[in-house]
Amino acid sequence: MTTDEILKKLESLLEVQRKAEMDGSGCKYDTLFGFQRDNGWPIVTELQTPLGELTVLDKDNNKIPFLVSYNSWYCERLRPEDVFNEDYEKVLDNVSAMLTIKVDVCNLKECEVYRLNFSGEKLEFADSDQYAVCYTKESDSEVLAINRPVENDFDDLIILESLIESNFDNKFWNQDRCFVTFDADDMHGFLFVIKNKKWPSIDFDIAWMNTGKLGKDLCWDALTFYLT
Secondary structure (H helix, E strand, O other), X not given: OOHHHHHHHHHHOXXXXXXXHHHOOOOOOOOHHHHHHHOOOOEEXXXXXXXXXXXXXXXXXXXXXXXXXXXXXXXXXXOHHHOOOHHHHHHHHHEEEEEEEEEEHHHOOEOOEEEEEEOOOOOEEEEEOOOEEEEEEEEOOEEEEEEEEOOOOOOOOOOHHHHHHOOOOOOOOOOOOOEEEEEOOOOOEEEEEEOOOOOOEEEEEEEEEEXXXXXXXXXXXXXXXXXX
């Protein structure tokens, strides 16, 4: 599917997603991901953006399929009472795409390294909090933001290879976490490893927009806020 086709499909599912998020996605499903997977949300192996192609790769560079949905913040864009910053509301009204990428853990192997990869120019560090690290790309009048979910509290204490070799038997590992993420050295994305399959999917967010109407600084600030 092209990106335009994906966005058109998501727009047709917008009210369904809003209702699913409000009532728990229906009594038949335990998770929103399961509901979306079985009810027509796009599942693709690549996503084209104005600033590069996004893929999820295994250790042999095979493409892993992922589900694409609207980001929850973006679904709220027609509810101004929930938006606490008027300038940020303007950004949401002008966003080209604000999406959540969901990788089905059934397609992943435990203790194996996977890569979210972004083509083109390198990502640049933008912002972080305890839930995500956010990166950006900027070119001409376009700005893009992408997150790396879950800020690891032990990045400086272990290395990826030793973590995998020990099968996560490490005193610094948070038992509640089902996966761990690492920066990629080349800054074209990030790496992640599954500890177990307790969660149905690994989710991360991506957004991009044209900055012509609002200016690059406001757009950059708002996008990184919503994705961390």
